[in-house]
Amino acid sequence: MLKSKWEVHVFLKTFEAFANWDGEKHFLAMETENPRGILTIMKSPDGAFYYHRKNDLYWDIREIKVETDILTDIIWAFRLAIQKSIKQMAL
Numbered sequence: 001m002l003k004s005k006w007e008v009h010v011f012l013k014t015f016e017a018f019a020n021w022d023g024e025k026h027f028l029a030m031e032t033e034n035p036r037g038i039l040t041i042m043k044s045p046d047g048a049f050y051y052h053r054k055n056d057l058y059w060d061i062r063e064i065k066v067e068t069d070i071l072t073d074i075i076w077a078f079r080l081a082i083q084k085s086i087k088q089m090a091l
Helices: 005-013 068-077 079-090
Strands: 026-033 036-043 049-055 064-066
Touching: 005 068, 026 079, 036 068, 049 068, 064 068, 068 079
Parallel strands: none
Antiparallel strands: 026 036, 036 049, 049 064
């Protein structure tokens, strides 16, 4: 699915189609391998993106607002985990 950084940009523009809704924002939680844990990417109704990490090394106290260019790099680094999470949602 995510074979280039251009596809990551498309993914972010259509994030809601791949994410769950919690009543306040869209979110996609995925299991990561290195470090082992959970990475959650969120998008608020105003279009701002946030992330939250909980893993073997650290646990973010709050959601962290992130700019799209930095988020693109994060998604690219964890693209396999994102693809796995999306496939599991489809089941």
